[in-house]
Amino acid sequence: MTDSEPDAVGEDEAQPELCDRCGAVIDDDSELYAVVRDSSVVHARDPKLDGGRMIVACSREHLRDLREQYRKLPFVDAELWSGKIYRAMDQHPAGMSEEELVHSLVYRCRELGLISDATASRTYQRLRALAGQPGFTAESVSNFPGEQPSLLGQAFDLASKETGLSVPQLAHELAWTSTRVQDLLGVQEQRPVLRLVQ
Ligand SMILES: [Zn+2]
Numbered sequence: 290m291t292d293s294e295p296d297a298v299g300e301d302e303a304q305p306e307l308c309d310r311c312g313a314v315i316d317d318d319s320e321l322y323a324v325v326r327d328s329s330v331v332h333a334r335d336p337k338l339d340g341g342r343m344i345v346a347c348s349r350e351h352l353r354d355l356r357e358q359y360r361k362l363p364f365v366d367a368e369l370w371s372g373k374i375y376r377a378m379d380q381h382p383a384g385m386s387e388e389e390l391v392h393s394l395v396y397r398c399r400e401l402g403l404i405s406d407a408t409a410s411r412t413y414q415r416l417r418a419l420a421g422q423p424g425f426t427a428e429s430v431s432n433f434p435g436e437q438p439s440l441l442g443q444a445f446d447l448a449s450k451e452t453g454l455s456v457p458q459l460a461h462e463l464a465w466t467s468t469r470v471q472d473l474l475g476v477q478e479q480r481p482v483l484r485l486v487q
Pocket of ligand 1: 309310311312313346347351
């Protein structure tokens with residue numbers, strides 16, 4: 290999984306920026322930036338940047354329009370979490386064992402101050418005791434492809450027939466990886482469809 294990830298944070302300083310509202314090219318460094326809340330954005334590496342989309346505008350008016358636009362979008366926690374899970378799976382292409390998943394969950398809970406040091410270390414002890422028992426054997430999460438939303442696939446089919454929408458375009462729009470969009474749509478690869486000529 291090495292496809293180029295649409296990144297929420299602009300890292301390409303040399304490129305002129307485009308206004309996200311009107312598409313105007315801004316090459317005189319006059320662009321204005323803001324970060325808006327967007328549950329469809331997970332950063333490629335840094336979880337602290339999840340849920341925030343960097344927007345670029347050519348003018349104060351367009352920055353205000355864009356902020357207004359994003360303010361109206363619902364912030365869906367489940368969407369953010371699915372992004373985080375996909376990132377974790379992307380980072381562990383060989384799969385993670387259930388134990389590793391629980392370990393990182395406990396670690397994260399401790400980090401966030403949701404549980405005490407004592408609780409965390411008791412949990413680690415308990416996990417060690419359980420290791421190797423049925424239900425706690427190392428089993429790759431990639432064996433569980435999860436539910437595939439078929440309505441989403443149908444909506445995409447329609448959009449691609451009527452407007453020529455492609456997976457990379459949709460991925461860019463959502464700031465997701467193409468792989469993730471393909472997984473969710475149940476699309477393997479975008480290939481021209483061959484039809485027999487009668
Ligand atoms: Zn503009």
